[in-house]
Amino acid sequence: MSKVNKKSPYDPELEQVLEKMRHAGSIFSCTLNNIPTFRKHLLTVRLTDEQLHQNGAIDSEERKVPGPEGAPEITLLICRPSALKTNKSNVSLPCIYFIHGGGMIAGDNRFSLQSLLDWIVELNIIIVSVEYRLAPEHPHPAPSEDCYAG
Numbered sequence: 001m002s003k004v005n006k007k008s009p010y011d012p013e014l015e016q017v018l019e020k021m022r023h024a025g026s027i028f029s030c031t032l033n034n035i036p037t038f039r040k041h042l043l044t045v046r047l048t049d050e051q052l053h054q055n056g057a058i059d060s061e062e063r064k065v066p067g068p069e070g071a072p073e074i075t076l077l078i079c080r081p082s083a084l085k086t087n088k089s090n091v092s093l094p095c096i097y098f099i100h101g102g103g104m105i106a107g108d109n110r111f112s113l114q115s116l117l118d119w120i121v122e123l124n125i126i127i128v129s130v131e132y133r134l135a136p137e138h139p140h141p142a143p144s145e146d147c148y149a150g
Helices: 012-023 035-043 048-058 115-124 142-149
Strands: 060-066 073-082 097-100 126-131
Touching: 012 115, 048 060, 073 115, 097 115, 097 142, 115 126, 126 142
Parallel strands: 097 126
Antiparallel strands: 060 073, 073 126
């Protein structure tokens, strides 16, 4: 009978930190049963319109674009400097295409966008954040294909 290698795949120094985090309850253990709870928690930290617009510095809109073949449309959240509204010329700006975290099982196109909002005004860029279908209801490759289609 072969032995199972129980050695951690992580660096020993990192494993010590991870063990402390596990003990403190800081590491989320994902199961099919607790995905709904995880999703519900993320709704409590979702950006409000007020937070998204940064006191009028940012304009946003949602647009629907075709999804992968045979799939529903994809919703894109487009955030741009509000100064573009007053500028009548057609200006091209750099764009960041943002795929939110959440492990393809949770979150939406506003999740973890907060850290990028300052860049919109500071760097004069546009951020497009994709709303992809979530697993396990939509198994691989659906979430990835949605991101690609967006």
